[in-house]
Amino acid sequence: MDQINYGYSTKNITIPQRSEYIKTLIEKTESFIKRLRWKAYFYLNPDRSPPGKENYGFKSRKCPPQIKELSAFENDLLELISHVKFKNVKCAFHDQLDRDSTSIKNSDKLVIPADKTTNFYNLSLDLYNKLLVDNITATYKATDNNVVNEINRDAKCLATKLDLADRIDIPAKKEAYITLKDHKPNFVAKPKCRLINPAKSELGKISKVILDKCNSKLLAVTKIQQWKNTMAVVSWFSNLANKSTTSFICFDIVDFYPSITEDLLSQALNFALLNDAISEQDLDIVMHCRKSLLFHDGNPWVKKSSEDLFDVTMGSFDGAEICELVGTFLLHKITQKYDIGRIGLYRDDGLAAFDAPPQKIERIKKDLCQIFSNYHLRITVEANMKTINYLDVTLDLTSGQYYPYSKPNSIPLYVNSKSNHPPQIIRNLPSSINRRLSDLSSNEAVFNKVAPTYQQALNDSGYTHKLTYSESSQKKKRNRHRNIIWFNPPFSMNVKTNIGHLFLNLVKKHFPTGSALHKIFNRNTLKISYCCMGNIQRTINSHNQALLTKSTTVINDSCNCRNKDICPVPGQCNTSSPVVYQATVSTIERIETYVGLAESFKPRYHNHIKSFNYSRYANDTALSKYVWHLKDNNIPYTITWKFLKKASVYNVTTKRCNLCLWEKYFIIYRPQLASLNSRLS
Numbered sequence: 001m002d003q004i005n006y007g008y009s010t011k012n013i014t015i016p017q018r019s020e021y022i023k024t025l026i027e028k029t030e031s032f033i034k035r036l037r038w039k040a041y042f043y044l045n046p047d048r049s050p051p052g053k054e055n056y057g058f059k060s061r062k063c064p065p066q067i068k069e070l071s072a073f074e075n076d077l078l079e080l081i082s083h084v085k086f087k088n089v090k091c092a093f094h095d096q097l098d099r100d101s102t103s104i105k106n107s108d109k110l111v112i113p114a115d116k117t118t119n120f121y122n123l124s125l126d127l128y129n130k131l132l133v134d135n136i137t138a139t140y141k142a143t144d145n146n147v148v149n150e151i152n153r154d155a156k157c158l159a160t161k162l163d164l165a166d167r168i169d170i171p172a173k174k175e176a177y178i179t180l181k182d183h184k185p186n187f188v189a190k191p192k193c194r195l196i197n198p199a200k201s202e203l204g205k206i207s208k209v210i211l212d213k214c215n216s217k218l219l220a221v222t223k224i225q226q227w228k229n230t231m232a233v234v235s236w237f238s239n240l241a242n243k244s245t246t247s248f249i250c251f252d253i254v255d256f257y258p259s260i261t262e263d264l265l266s267q268a269l270n271f272a273l274l275n276d277a278i279s280e281q282d283l284d285i286v287m288h289c290r291k292s293l294l295f296h297d298g299n300p301w302v303k304k305s306s307e308d309l310f311d312v313t314m315g316s317f318d319g320a321e322i323c324e325l326v327g328t329f330l331l332h333k334i335t336q337k338y339d340i341g342r343i344g345l346y347r348d349d350g351l352a353a354f355d356a357p358p359q360k361i362e363r364i365k366k367d368l369c370q371i372f373s374n375y376h377l378r379i380t381v382e383a384n385m386k387t388i389n390y391l392d393v394t395l396d397l398t399s400g401q402y403y404p405y406s407k408p409n410s411i412p413l414y415v416n417s418k419s420n421h422p423p424q425i426i427r428n429l430p431s432s433i434n435r436r437l438s439d440l441s442s443n444e445a446v447f448n449k450v451a452p453t454y455q456q457a458l459n460d461s462g463y464t465h466k467l468t469y470s471e472s473s474q475k476k477k478r479n480r481h482r483n484i485i486w487f488n489p490p491f492s493m494n495v496k497t498n499i500g501h502l503f504l505n506l507v508k509k510h511f512p513t514g515s516a517l518h519k520i521f522n523r524n525t526l527k528i529s530y531c532c533m534g535n536i537q538r539t540i541n542s543h544n545q546a547l548l549t550k551s552t553t554v555i556n557d558s559c560n561c562r563n564k565d566i567c568p569v570p571g572q573c574n575t576s577s578p579v580v581y582q583a584t585v586s587t588i589e590r591i592e593t594y595v596g597l598a599e600s601f602k603p604r605y606h607n608h609i610k611s612f613n614y615s616r617y618a619n620d621t622a623l624s625k626y627v628w629h630l631k632d633n634n635i636p637y638t639i640t641w642k643f644l645k646k647a648s649v650y651n652v653t654t655k656r657c658n659l660c661l662w663e664k665y666f667i668i669y670r671p672q673l674a675s676l677n678s679r680l681s
Helices: 018-044 068-082 092-106 125-139 145-161 203-222 230-238 262-274 280-288 319-334 358-374 423-439 444-460 499-510 536-550 601-613 622-632 658-669
Strands: 002-004 110-113 120-123 140-142 177-180 193-196 247-253 294-296 299-303 343-346 349-354 379-385 387-390 393-396 401-404 485-487 526-528 579-586 591-598 638-646
Touching (some): 110 125, 110 536, 125 140, 125 294, 145 203, 145 280, 145 299, 230 343, 230 393, 230 401, 247 387, 262 280, 262 319, 319 358, 358 379, 401 444, 423 444, 499 526, 579 622, 591 622, 591 658, 638 658
Antiparallel strands (some): 110 120, 177 193, 247 349, 294 299, 343 349
């Protein structure tokens, strides 16, 4: 196990390949056009507006109808994509990123991140699998697919009741993985890991919304100190009276997520029910989302300690909200005996401050241990402390001061000023760091003491900004609901075309005052905001995924034609890989091309042949229409086939189909390869 030091943040973005940029641009444009079409459709047909219902952020899978009033705008927008120009970018920093990316991709070892620091470690496949299996078998046991099917059936019933069954995917069987706890003692000799289970039902998104509302109502009723961020802790600390005679009790709930039992969560939910913070139907959804499975090598595992699949997993959509709800319930029990303003909790980290002699503080410490023990939770406690490191701030009762804190082996790393981020992000990053440090510093003297470390990190990242203390200004932002549809093209510094300027000109051109859609589509309602391309962290994740699936994936590129001489793609026609293919139709006078996709090419090829031979299938594709046009006019032709790209199909996690995007890439950006295809659908 070798530690890796890249010397920069893995959030830095490399300059992508041009084809990858165009593919992402097509994806974002397609999403934008769909939203435009739905908006225009319901505006032009108000009698068909959908009934108002809670969709919890799930989008409709239905394709919007084409709107003739939008056709010209859509054509010009696709024309913009097809004519995007690029330029060469010479930069030593990006040369380094490219070298590191290539090194990562060519490595035969996994790159595993640390749990709470910026460190990475090279692990062999054997060592990684051993650590993963050890962590899984410690708390999980194998089960069968009948359990998976039962959970999916229950999820479908709940989704149907909410009228969202057509919007929610079946849970993906995502493999569990680990991160390394290198901040733990004796890490090198005995590595400790955090087991992450990313396999989760999308109903968890609904549960998250429900629990968010529930927690907000409970906090409003109980007035308990359930902190949401560091600034809430700082505000609590600043308002403490008699700091000089007060002492801290700091406690941490050991393995909080997996230690939450079904009985404890039921008690917390009943507490919420009594306070009218949640409904009976919502309870069913929250409890169903606790039926969790872990997947390893494609096989399901369940928690050993649970007979009915109950688990609160690291990585679930609503795991943090579950912790907050249980934390609120526990704080309610504690504050029945102690002052409500003297103790608070952030997820699994608790902090209390009591103006009492050391002996009483020790008794309070024992009381806390007993209260948590009653619910089968174990805590580690430090009592009678005058200075404490809590979250990312140090609180000092003796001086009444507070200042930023980071773990000893954690070095601040910032996105480089030359990173391929949108300019506004690079421009605003130093000021946001300055503001954060100022907010976490009680005065200018404290700020000046801690600033050099962060100033050095900024300088190393290529910034010239000088960190200076500024008084915290916690002004409440004015939240105005704006009915805006955002176009989010990707940003890349090697793109020569000014996409934002051209897009806004198209809005002005196609939706002038007096046009049918001007009221809903204008410069105030259609705006642009650039998104980011993949960073180094994504490169690392892709590399790890490729290594872990390489040994289990078998690609079969072969031919099963009886007559090998007439094989459409010699030696590869029976490939098991999803492909984007091209058919070239040649006549004496001209050559036409057609691009299509297939999860399995051979059946798709036979369907094409059927459409060429039987007139009732003549209108199946643009290719068959053209072939029948040639046949009707007695024009001799030949057809040749080839593969343009192998790509992955739709992924329920990313909501992305790379196969579809590559097909659209060739049709829109390489029109010479797809002369028969339509550019607008």
